[in-house]
Amino acid sequence: MSLRQSLRPNASEPTADQRILELACAHLRAFGPRRATIVGIAEAAGMSHANVYRYFPSKEALFEAVTLLWLKPLEQQLHVIVQGPDPAGDKLERALTALQNAYRRKRDDDPVLFGLLCAAFERNEGVARRHRNRVQSEIQTIVEEGIGSGAFRIQDRRRAMALVFDLAHRFVHPVSIALDKGFSSADMDLRASRAITVIQRGLVYGDSDFDM
Template identity: 70%
Template structure:
């Protein structure tokens, strides 16, 4: 069968092919019923060959998680490096996180749940993603402080304010717990929280004791 007939690009590498079939099996059967043997059979290779690229089923699942998070991490980087004022960048970055997670939860719950599991168990893939996300947000906050856009000039307090007030809307496990709330309602509540964060940073809040 040709590459075009199989729906696969001729440039697809073995590890990419494994990830594609892993995603398909996870969506259809969930993590407990997904096996390396089934993925290998679907990819047209031996299970030993799968282990050449991914040493365990958990490592493969984490690679699946890492793969879909790359687009969000890239989006945050573009926002951070853009020409907009820091307060606009911050709102766009927080909204991107909230909307991306919520969309993934709705469209691809099996893969979103893998991220939640990685966070709950403090696995490397979750820590790396959290560090990247926090790093981009911190860079935006520091830009706002350095430019004078943010009156709340204490970096530690500013970061604590952002993540404390935004937590419900940008933490995957919290988002999963809110899955029964209609998306428009959650988007509205998130936008109010992000606006409150912007106001506190731009105008300062001397009575806000962290």
């Protein structure tokens, strides 16, 4: 059987790019991003490194794809929350909670891959920018829904978005979550809950203290 035939997708086998991503994840966890190489991943996949480059044009592109692999379900979860029937205030709480929980689980259970995302945020690289834009877009949809329905008294979308992300930053920014690793989950849950309550109060009541 030729390599092309062996890589043909079927119901029981992953496609070549999926297999490469799986092996890339394993190599990253074993060796870290600096020591993980395209050559090593290709050898584990039983193919040449040139064949890996057919699917991912660079090591950086492969690492971005690895990061997107675990971010995509989170982004889909946020979209489901935003499109649901709940009131805007409840949606906002669920979305912010989903974000922090997903990041913290990844930080604790898969620190190497979470570190890739943090590094991308620190360098403002493509996968981080795209993920941030998607998150902000979903939150903006909630904010606009709350303003349109009259549930949120703050009418300026820009100010409302600033309120949300300024107060929630510690709990929804990957780098901040990485820095908070020494705190207990119970402590961070309580702090995040308080922050979300303040955000909701500012949006719902439009207190002058929050109308930035």
